[in-house]
Amino acid sequence: MSLRKPSLSFSQIVNMNVGFFGIQYSFGLQQSAVNPIYDFLGASPDEIPLLNLAGPVTGLLIQPFIGALSDSTWHPKWGRRKPYFFIGALLCSICLLLYPFSSSLWMAASLLWILDAGNNTAMEPYRAFVADKLNDEQQPTGFQMQSFFTGFGQTLANLSLFIFPMIFIGKTGSLPTWVYASFFLGAVCSIGSIWWSMHTTSEIEPTEEELKEIRARKTSVLESIFEIFHAIGEMPKVMWQLALVYLFQWYALFCYWQNSSKSIALSVWNATPKDNPELYEQAVSWTGLVNGWYNIVTFLSALALARYANKYGAKTVHMVCLILAAAGFLAFPHIENKNLLFFAISGFGIGWASMMGIPYLLVVGDIPKERYGVYMGIINMMIVIPMILQNLSFGYILKHFLDNDPRNAITFAGALLAIAALATAFIKPSPTKQSA
Secondary structure, three states: OOOOOOOOOHHHHHHHHOHHHHHHHHHHHHHHHHHHHHHHOOOOHHHHHHHOOHHHHHHHHHHHHHHHHHHOOOEOOOEOOHHHHHHHHHHHHHHHHHHHHOOOHHHHHHHHHHHHHHHHHHHHHHHHHHHHHOOHHHHHHHHHHHHHHHHHHHHHHHHHHHHHHHHOOOEEOOEEHHHHHHHHHHHHHHHHHHHHHHHHOOOOOOOHHHHHHHHHOOOOHHHHHHHHHHHHHOOOHHHHHHHHHHHHHHHHHHHHHHHHHHHHHHHHHOOOOOOOHHHHHHHHHHHHHHHHHHHHHHHHHHHHHHHHHHHHOHHHHHHHHHHHHHHHHHHHHHOOOHHHHHHHHHHHHHHHHHHOOHHHHHHHHHOOHHHHHHHHHHHHHHHHHHHHHHHHHHHHHHHHOOOOOHHHHHHHHHHHHHHHHHHHOOOOOOOOOOOO
């Protein structure tokens, strides 16, 4: 059996989570900049969901597979998780450097597939890396520190959409010049922050017993796939309950990210990408500021939520945060004053802080420590399957039931988050866990 993990200092917990800053800068660009790039390249609103299939599909295929491989890996020099999230961050940085040179929809969509493959290769081994290091008492702080750097990274990504258009004026090729600056900065942040965490944080060396178990495991592609299905078959009940929450929660989030800039363009500027591209570019810039604000709220509230989770329970905290996010989304498309959008989106900022950390507290105590990698990957499957369903179905829903109006898409997202909050009430963590 493993010895009890030692408590870490606050600065050590910070250092091990810094890499989430770079990973989430990249995700922030995908949420706020990629869809406007598709708009600039001529995509219609109902085509956007299909063009966003890259993220969820690569997440479904890559994250649990890489998680299973990392569970079966140990190298005396490179460790267990580090090789995987370093390779993922490097691939991500290369794609961020190349992305602004997209001259057509097919090129932008193709690069997004590779970019998401890199992000997903990095994400779950990194989450498992943090879980490996922390004892039970420090896991709330560790997971909410991930939320802090998630908000911080996405804040910088979104603020770049507001600030860089004022600095980098005009177009380079088929895209505005500010796109190049935002993506180049993302490339530096991605690999640089991962390097910092790798440099400052060592992995826990397995005991002799654990090493024997690791060496006994086969690490082939087929064996890793078998391990994923075996783990799903033995999945704790609370994870199935969380999957229902995630179904509504993550479907809703993709509806928002795909339609936020077009919703703001209509409600504030009464403009569309085709009818008035100049005003739409202003709306995209303002959307970057609005989304930057919700991420500021995220990293300011993340650590407070960890304390509330310890005091009131993770389930209660997540349910309240989802209700706040739902209320913000329901108000968002009806606001004509661009400054009032910050009040509406603040609810989502608090909700996003919870989504990035609190649900892991509901399930981590029921997950075998030697299978953190594969189960973190399976949790990601719960995220990406709703996203895949959204990308396949929402174009039809938007066109035939929501009048192809992005404002209606945001309202729809708010209703789904309210359902997710209701589903959270039925989650029953193990009664011995602090999150119960």
